Amino acid sequence: MxxxxxxxxxxxxxxxxxxxxxxxxxxxxxxxxxLSGCANAPEIPLLPKFTAPVTQTVYVPVYVEVEKPVPAPAPPPPPPEPIKLPEDQEQSLALLIEFARNSSGGADELRKDYTAAQAAYNKERTAVNRLRVAWYSSLLGSAAGDDARLLGLLEPLLAKTSGFATSHPLRPIAEVLIAQVNERGRQVREQKKAVDDLQQKLDALKAIEKQLLDRERRRN
Structure with missing residues (x-):
């Protein structure tokens, strides 16, 4: 079985x-x-969702020091042009400088300047040359002639037609010279009058003296 x-x-x-x-x-x-594993197994943590990184372009300034070229020195400015004076003012300035330079010279130098001024005036009879002759004549005094001749040189300089204009810079010089000549003439006249008066007094005294002498002789 x-x-x-x-x-x-x-x-x-x-x-x-x-x-x-x-x-x-x-x-x-x-x-x-x-089934048993699902019931007893621990929970698996969920991974974070993958996110693609965001890229961003950042521009960073870069400073590059560049050596600047040294500029060439600027050329010096041109010299200023000389101031151009009107013709009458330029002549006046030159004549005033001449007068200031030669007025303190000796008698011999003044005579040379007077001779040169007279030659220039004889060659060209301008108002400036006339004033130059009058100026040196006034400095030389009687050696260059009398006051009547000097006034004959100066008075045309103040004439309305041939003389200096009222605003001319040399006109005051002519006026001063004429005033000096007139003042000198006045002083000469006064001195002459004083001399004449003194001479008259002397003549009167001599006449009185003669009368007294004549009387004395008649008595004797």
Missing amino acids: SRSFSVVNESIAKPVFGRASVAGLTLAIVAALA
């Missing part, structure tokens, strides 16, 4: 452990493990 049972068991058990059964059993075990 036991032997036949054993055969029967083998014949029954054999198909149970076939290839298909093993596969199904394996799946069942895996499923069971999976």
